[in-house]
Amino acid sequence: MPAIGAPTRITQGSRTRGGIGESTLRPDGTLKVTGEFAYxxxxxxxxxxxxxxxxxxxxxxxxxxxxxxxxxxxxxxxxxxxxxxxxxxxxxxxxxxxxxxxxxxxxxxxxxxxxxxxxxxxxxxxxxxxxxxxxxxxxxPVITDESSATAPDAVLVHENRDDHHFAHVPHPNILHRQPIVRGDADAAAARADVIVRGEYTFGMQDQAFLGxxxxxxxxxxxxxxxxxxxxxxxxxxxxxxxxxxxxxxxxxxxxxxxxGGAFGGxxxxxxxxxxxxxxxxxxxxxxxxxxxxxxxxxHVHRHPARLSYEHGATRDGRLTHVRCRIVLDGGAYASASPAVVGNASSLSVGPYVVEDVDIEALALYSNNPPCGAMRGFGAVQACFAYEAQMDKVAAQLGMDPVEFRRINAMEQGTLLPTGQAVDSPAPVAELLRRVKAMPLPPERQWESSEGADVRQLPGGLSNTTHGEGVVRGIGYAVGIKNVGFSEGFDDYSTAKVRLEVVGGRPVAIVHTAMAEVGQGGVTVHAQIARTELGVTQVTIHPADTQVGSAGSTSASRQTYVTGGAVKNACELVREKVLEIGRRKFGTHHPAWATAELLLEGGKVVTDGGEVLGTLADVLEDEGVEIEAEWRHRPTQPFDLRTGQGNGHVQYSFAAHRAVVEVDTELGLVKVVELACAQDVGKALNPLSVVGQIQGGTTQGLGIAVMEEIIVDPKTAKVRNPSFTDYLIPTILDTPTIPVDVLELADDHAPYGLRGIGEAPTLSSTPAVLAAIRNATGLELNRTPVRPEHLTGTA
Amino acid sequence: MDFLRPASWEEALAAKAEHPTAVPIAGGTDVMVEINFDHRRPGHLLDLTRIGDLYDWERGERSVRLGASVPYTRIMSELRADLPGLALAAHTVASPQIRNRGGVGGNLGTASPAGDAHPALLAAGAEVEVASAARGTRMIPIDAFYTGVKRNALEPDELIRAVHVRRADGPQQFSKVGTRNAMVIAVCAFGLALHPETRTVRTGIGSAAPTPVRAAAAEEFLAAALEEGGHWESGKTVPPSVARQFAQLCSGACNPIDDVRGTASYRRHAVGVMARRTLMWTWESYRGARRTTEGAA
Amino acid sequence: MRVTFTVNGRPQEADDVWEGESLLYVLRERLGLPGSKNACEQGECGSCTVRLDGVPVCSCLVAAGQAEGREIVTVEGLAEHARERARAAAPRTSDTTGASDPSGSGPGASGTAGTPLDAARAWRAHGADPHTGDGTELAPVQQAFIDAGAVQCGFCTPGLLVAADEMLERNPNPSDADIREALSGNLCRCTGYEKIMDAVRLAAARQGEAV
The missing domain is CATH 3.90.1170.50 (Aldehyde oxidase/xanthine dehydrogenase, a/b hammerhead)
Structure with missing residues (x-):
């Protein structure tokens, strides 16, 4: 196997307990389990x-x-x-x-x-x-879809637009439009042995955070x-x-x-x-x-979308081209729609090598509920469609769907449709290989000596089948998500770190404005401070506006960007501490000047392990405090006509294998297992990483089989604004989720880490859909799949 | 809003007579949702949780007198043998927390076509015991109880005391379709009870018509088919053609609507599938019981 | 109206309660016990689960007046409830826990309501020991949730803890399907439930070892 990347190696702080790479526990855990945490x-x-x-x-x-x-x-x-x-x-x-x-x-x-x-x-x-x-x-009159939005006599949702997208959109009810053109799709299509077209619909999903x-x-x-x-x-x-x-x-x-949770909402x-x-x-x-x-x-919801795709491939299984058109319904107000359009277009072909593309994505203004950010942000809708297409092309070619994906999988160096080279490991084929290699769950697990255990069957407690009509299916999918804010946004964070000695013990205080929404950023900040400052005692200050901006807890970016800011501030504090040490003790020991110095166990040590002094000696009652901004590499806007540009800074990849059992007569689905393999660059906290992957996977399962805000097309009114009729998965709907974590460093990122929160939400949905198609033989071009779609009673 | 807390059944009936618009509340699993979401602001809430009698059940010769507030959790654990259909239905109600609190009285009072208990009550055969201070107790046959969408045969001054459910004389089943594997309101539901003593079959359909209904034509067809084929005596398998016809007639008894939970067409289809499956399950169980009895004899 | 009942072993009284208020509202806004959560207020999420005379119920669907004279246990009293249970189960074991923590009290339980701002402002994550939490004595199921990574945003956690603790009380050796069924009334949007399964299995195993 060719080298596809390598894990990160750490020196500073590698001997400090509770540092990065360990599954330390949440600092807010005790308050959260006792009910004292103040939401x-x-x-x-x-x-x-x-x-x-x-x-x-x-x-x-x-x-x-x-x-x-x-x-x-x-x-x-x-x-x-x-x-x-x-x-x-x-x-x-x-x-x-x-x-x-x-x-x-x-x-x-x-x-x-x-x-x-x-x-x-x-x-x-x-x-x-x-x-x-x-x-x-x-x-x-209500505008509810593309045809009503762009009809000749369409009412304008916003009259007198003066925003910066207005000049380049074809209609005032189109908020933003991003074409991407590369190569020559017509010429490439002429080379194709098979051409597959599909029309797909993606329902409106709600973040449904509990708080x-x-x-x-x-x-x-x-x-x-x-x-x-x-x-x-x-x-x-x-x-x-x-x-x-x-x-x-x-x-x-x-x-x-x-x-109490966020997920973009x-x-x-x-x-x-x-x-x-x-x-x-x-x-x-x-x-x-x-x-x-x-x-x-x-709050805003995930954009519902209509997606039209055309894929071509040669007989030996190589993609020739992709043409697609993605129409996102942004609803009544802009929210994050323009950036969602940027993601949907730039990531519309997925993690594959495609030289010739003709892509268009746009967001409508309509009278439907406003849509904006939700975990996966534009990449989710595209992944649902391109992965369905990949299965269809493979079927046309008579190829194994995983093998077909492997042949076309992107690698480090592959160009995106935007012309940007992926400049960090892109182990797409490896993730597919790993997820496929995991052992399959045994058949008919619902059989027991006392008969069928309905809890493990489609329909669950409702007692709809004891095995009748139940067919198993398996499906695969893989996705690509950008990490961080793209398209030239000045994406930065700020951290204030203080190191002081209290009662003879060194203590680090980390203060950022990062919103801890459950993801575990506070856990990771403490770990970074331990690693970088060689202390065990870290206090995380409440997040507020008394410190500079941390940017958003979204786009899988906080561990990268605010984590990077904390690392950076800690490094500056460390330098300052060593500078004080050199000033005070430099004449006592030559190593102060000559050796590489580390902070370990509350002491200044040489990289050879020799102790030069304690932090208490160096700092006495003088604290060192530094507040500093930190930013990732700059990105560029996409060209408005061609979509070319280095718009993204990092990517996150995950692959899923779904095993489902479908009651083919009643159209009910039980997801039996949803295995995931994901490259995380470096798992700063493995327990949290796995938790994020499992949580994201489950939100993808939700939109596959049950979650949808239903808007009346005649009135644009929401018909199911409640947890009675907007259903999210219960523990009986959620399968075991084995996770295989790969750690291939992105050398541009702190510790080589990747943002991880969103990627598992992408491929989970199409994997479940593929498995249901596999079980039923149906085409299924919309998500969520409802029993009606599986029984011909829609 | 006033909160009335009668300490006895007599006090409750007196309160209801004095305030006929008072809304009875026991488990609260319907009423409190309406209050929390500002759908309802009754002048009086009539709390029934202090009336211990409502939480008792008694086994009679023919039926179980089930207090209106006996929670579903206890129906599942204590009445599985006497009322198997209702116990199965109870197990599909909402969540464990709701099953700990809600009872059949609430389902009957609300009379939503989606109430999980209704198909089981219709299939088993039941009478609702209601009472008023003015006229005392009367029994309403379950077939006459549901009068419209979320409407029942109660007079404004009446309260539901208990439901008398026929003890099972044969296998019963209950099945419900929802788009989630737990904690879900019925898209549609189906209850089936075999009554070997009378050689009859009863059904109940939920969420597929303005009220819970029985599939009368299907019941008659099946009873006749079983009789004709000598199935009750022989215990032999129900022919697929009979099961198919029964399922079709059950579908035909539906008068469903399209709503956010499902289409009318799906509901009809699903009721048919559930009818066929529950027939197979109950019949297999009947055959099994016969074999056991014969083996023992 | 006035409502009087027992919460976590302590008598509580609330005055001027509007008749339409739920037990959840009274706990959260009048008694200073906001640990039970208000995620859906329609009995569809389990975040507000409390024990009412020992039985897990959604406190959002209990009218405040229905709690009159009843005994309630909330997440704030779960640790003490578990200690009492352990004591009752092992009466001859010497009690080494020392002075019992009057835990039914969340912040400000005696008289004031809600989470006072000082408490909110003073929120700090002290990482005294990254591996074992900060030394607060917890119910086994609470500790297991922390150890297994079953807490993310934590909003569903109190309800899940009350439900899981009650299940383990009834069924000390649950199968996975038993756990799923018992917790099927508690929604979690963060974890995908896998770590919650791990936590309950861990609590059951530790409970088994302790006996």
Missing amino acids: SSDMWHEDMLWGHILRSTVAHAEIVSLDTSEALAQPGVYAVLTYDDLPTEVRNYGLEIQDTPVLANGKVRHHGEPVALVAADHPETARRAAARIRVEYREL PESGLAVPEEDGGVHLYIATQWLHSDLRQIAPVLGLPEDKVRMTLAGV REDLSMQIHACLLALRTGKPVKIVYNRFESFFG
Whole structure:
């Protein structure tokens, strides 16, 4: 086998317990298992009020009249706010394009859009008051898909667009469009022995984090406000909140409260501005907690997509070309749609060598719920389609689907459709080989001496089969996800690290604004500090805006970028410590000047192991503290016409093998096993790495067989905003998930690591679909697969 | 909103007479969802959890008198032999936490076509014991209980005291389709009970019509076919053609709608599949029991 | 209305309770016990699971007034509950745990409500010992969740712990299918449940060794 990469070697801190590479335990674990960890919905303040949001009951309408007087007159109501009450001229916000009104401005563009705010002394008082706000709507036609968006007489979702994408889109209801053209797809198609076309549909998925949107805004004496909030990116929130409040950023203080999961759904603002407005208006602390119904309207979802693909291949199994068109529904507001388009287009052919491509991806403005970031971010939808295509081409060629993928697998050096070379290990074929080599789960595990155990059969506890109609299927898929923010974004993080000696023992304090959303960043930061500073005692400071931005907890980037920032700050602290040591003791021992010096076990040692002094000696009562920004290699925007450009900084690869059992008569699916092999570069915390892979895999399973927000195409209203009808996998739907972790260093990244969180969400879905196709022989061009699709009763 | 906490059944009936719009709450698994999501603001909540009688069941000669609030968990563990269909249905209700709290009284009170208990009650044969302060107790046959979508035969001043479910005289089965392997509301459900004593068969269909229904034509067809073929005596296998016809008639008894949980067409199809499978399971079990009995004799 | 009941062995009283409030709301917002979580408030996620007279229930679906006079155990009292159980199971073993921690108390349980901001502000992850946590005495199932990596965002964790602890009480040697069935009312969105399975198996194994 050719060399495909090598693991990272570590010297500094390699002897320190609890450093990188160990499965240290979460520093917040004890608080989380005792119930003491303070999530954003747990915040409480003497005298606090409850905020409530009145949302639109229709998707697209002009607001003819809005009367709050009756609501305001209710006892216990402290404030009722509408668009007209906003304090400054800045009345919109948005991640990239400020197109989202804080409160509806005479018009609503999607079901559940915020129209008015209430603050009251009890949640029920607030709800009753909100019910007394009179809103009269004049309904407008709804834009719900590409044809209604681009029809000659289409109503514009946003009139008077002036955003930077407007100049290059073919229609005002198209938010952003990214073509990618490389080589000559026509000529290549002429060389193809087989050509396979497919049309695919990807449903709207919800992040369904368990901790609902919530927070507490406390007015401060200086006229500012302190917001305790669950978010993915404190500083991005701050940048959007402060102008709407009419406050300078230093008067809006933000502290990260406990975050009950995120998965992209907390990248946009939800109740942040609303709580602050009510707190500033009433002079009292205001808490807002969405319930699950509201949560379905309170955050963006994964873009539903229509994807058209054409793949060509020669008889010997080499891809000739790919043509594709990906239409993402961005819904009513921009959110992260432009970046999702960039990912979907640039990663649209998957981890394969394809010289000749003709690609187009675009996002619509519509009156459907706004869509934006969710784990996998544009790459998920594409992977579902290109992996289905790869199976179809293999079938046309009469080849084994894994062998066909191996032949076309990219390697280090392969060019992406954007012309960018993949400059780190790309062990695509190896991951497929590994996942295929894992032992298969035994057949008919549901049989026991006492008959069939329904818990292990399709339908589970519902007792639908005792084995009748059950057919096993196996499917494979592999995917590629970019890591970090792409397309020229200045993607950086900041870390403040302090090393001091307390009671004779050295202690490191790590302070970043990184949002810990469950991923285990806080665990890894402590490990990095131990490794880099050779100490065991590390305190992780709460994340807040008293330190520079950490960027978003998304795009699989935090361990890379904020981890990199912590490593960098620790290295600067180490240099400073050694400099102090040299100044104080350099004359006592020549090694201070000549040897490579390390910090190990609270001491300064030479690389030969000789102890030169303790940190207590060097530092005495003088702490060393450094705050520094750190950024990964710069990227470039994609060319607007050709899509060429070095847009990405790193890639993450995972492969899955799904084993399913399908009740072919009832169309019910039991996923029996979902094996994953993933290259992680370097597993800083192996336990967390495996946990991320299993969690991401399960979210991919969800969209394969059950998860979908259903929007009525006639009204653009959401039909299933509840956990009764938006189903996510239970423990009885989730199979065993064996994980094979490969560690091939990316030499450009700290410790050679790769961002890992998203890749497993990509290939999981198409692997499950492939397995269901394998079991049923059906074509299945949409996800999620519903029983109707498997039984011809749709 | 007032919260009424009667300490006895008599007090509860008096409260319901005084406040006919009071909403009874026991397990809370329907009512509290409506309150939490602001779908319902009754003037009075009538808490029934202090009335111990509602949590008892008694085995009679022909039937089990099942207190309205006996939680599903106990039905599963204590009544599997007497009420096997209902015990199976209880096992498919929501989650362990809900099964610990909810009881059949709630299912009957809500009368949602998706309630899991209904098909089992219809198949087994049951009467609902209801009472009012003014008129005392009356028994409503289960076949007359469901009157419309989420409507039942209760008068405003009545409360459900118990349900009298016929003790099984033969095998019973229950099957439910949901798009998840646990904690799922029925897309549709099917209950089947063989009654060897009367040589009849009863069915119950959930979530496939405005109310829970029986497939009367299917029951008659199957009973006749079994009789004609001498199956009850011989115990011989039900011919596939009979099973197929039975399944078709069960599908035909459905009057389903398209909704977010499934299409009408799928519901009809799935009820047919479940009818065929539950017939096979119950018949196999009947044959097995006969063989055991004969072997012992 | 006024509601009086016992939480984690301590009498609690809440005044001015709106009749539509759930037990979950009263625990979280009136009694300073926010450990039970509010993820769906419709009985579809199990995050609010508590023991009501010993039985695991969704506290979001218990009307506050229905808790009158009842005994509740929440995640905040789980460690103490497990210690009591262990003591009851092994009455002759000398008690070496020393003064019992009045754990039913989450932050601010005596009189104040919610998580006071000082507690929230003071949140710090002290990595005193990266391998064993910070020395707090936990129920075996709590320790197992930490050790097995079953906690990510942690929002589902309290409900899962209460449910898993109760299952292990009933069924000390569960099969994998038993564990899955017992926990099928508790949604987790982070872990894919594999580490939760590991944690419950670990707790069962440790429980077996301890007997």
